[in-house]
Amino acid sequence: MKRIAVVGASLAGVRAAQELRAQGYDGGIVLIGSEAHLPYDRPPLSKAFLAGTVSAASLELLDAGDLASLALDFRLGVRATAVEPAARRVLLSDGGSVHADGVVIATGGRARTVPGWSGVHTLRTVDDALALRAALVPGVRVVVIGAGFIGAEVASTCRSLGLDVTVLEALDAPMAPVLGPALAAVCARLHLDHGTDLRCGVSVTAVGPAGVHLADGSLVPADVVVAGIGMTPATEWLAGSGLTVSVGVCVDTGLVTSLPNVVAVGDVARYGGRRHEHWTNASEQAPVAVANLLAGRTSRTYSPSGYVWSDQYSGRLQLAGHPSPADTFSVVDGELSSSSFAAVWQRNGETVGVFALNNAKLFNRLRRPLRRPAVV
Missing domain, CATH: 3.50.50.60 (FAD/NAD(P)-binding domain)
Incomplete structure (x- = not known):
């Protein structure tokens, strides 16, 4: 592949670009982002940045060294409006287009709104x-x-x-x-x-x-x-592309779409019938999706860790795994009424989920059995 277009300039798109270089790809990489800003991290937006205790510059995902080593062709402040697989190009909202031998879809989504809710x-x-x-x-x-x-x-x-x-x-x-x-x-x-x-x-x-x-x-x-009522995947621009879209971009277990030269990562990717809207998920998918894109087939399978964290008031909540309501839930350290505890879900004697409040050290130890290699 001589040129790959990464559509979406948030975490998933940036990680995909970094992985392309890490896996030896030396062709052109075009990073297309609808916002005029350089790629930035989103989790602080609801916390430190909203409170005014950190600057916008501190959110940037790429420093000067990254920009130099990745050699990205940025197309910021423009939206992808269509992808034409047969012509191997992505059309842009400014009337231009980008030739692309491969495409990484990382468009995420928009905050959900309700018509008639003013202000x-x-x-x-x-x-x-x-x-x-x-x-x-x-x-x-x-x-x-x-x-x-x-x-x-x-x-x-x-x-x-x-x-x-x-x-x-x-x-x-x-x-x-x-x-x-x-x-x-x-x-x-x-x-x-x-x-x-x-x-x-x-x-x-x-x-x-x-x-x-x-x-x-x-x-x-x-x-x-x-x-704060959820998000809507940004997939409208894929109409007529031949890709399967259903509340996200449908992909196989390796994050590959119905076209082997198109993969999807991050909040927009739907695999196993669901999407995972988490920071960790967007970051962890990139190595698998990129490997399969470069291979031209699904050679690696993605296994989500299910890890998510949230800082609320005086607490850091951490969750990992994929528990279900039928699993056995038990507190293994502290009490639910305390300011620090850890709990697990078990299924057939095996830990399938871990939760902790202000107990990061024990949480990391308890979640180790949950980790699975992404290569199959």
Whole structure:
């Protein structure tokens, strides 16, 4: 391959470009990104960057040495509008195009919004974070819709700024389908212990100038409203490409699409019937996807670690593995009511998941049996 186009300039795209060089590829690499910024890290956007304690420069994923060694052809501030496999090219929103013998799809997605919700902030990009940060002036009342990781982190940051915060969650407990009732209760306790008004089992019907309207007819007053209700994969540009798209780009176990010279990584990649929207997943997929792209076939298989972390209030939550509701859950260190504990899920006597709150050392030891090599 003489030239490879990496479509998407966030973590997954950058890791793919780095892996191409690491695996000996010496051809051209075009990195296409819809944002005008150089690639940056997203996790701090809801935490330190939103709080104003770190700069935008500290988020950059590539330093001067990286830029020199990778020799990337950046196309920033433009979107990919189509891929034409037969012509081996990617069309761009500025009217140009890029010849590509291989394509890495790493377009991620957009923060989900609801039509009719006016004046609502979302948090997906550095520009989103800057706009929200400017709105978080002393004395404002903040309402966060959604108690998932992003919503909880935004609420935590707003409380650290001394703001009144209400979190509205449709579920009976935060992240209950993922964590189960016991750990969901721990997440709820973090909100309550730090002065956040957490309201679960509520449904939002409208958002307007006065605040957030609920299905029971009540109004939650708000000066700033933030929606953390998930993301929508950025796949519209692939219409007519021949690729299979269904709530993401469908790939095989090696992250290869139906075309052997096109792979997908990160939040947009759907394999095994699901997508994994985690920082670690975006980083870990790159070596496998790149190896298969260069080989022209699926020679390696990706096995997700399921690792995710979240900094909320005074706690660092860590989760690894792929537990199910039928697995046996037990606390192995500390207590659920304490500020530090570790727990595991087991299936047929084997550990299949690990969770810890402020217990990183034990968490890392307990998760070792979960790690599986990505090469098959």
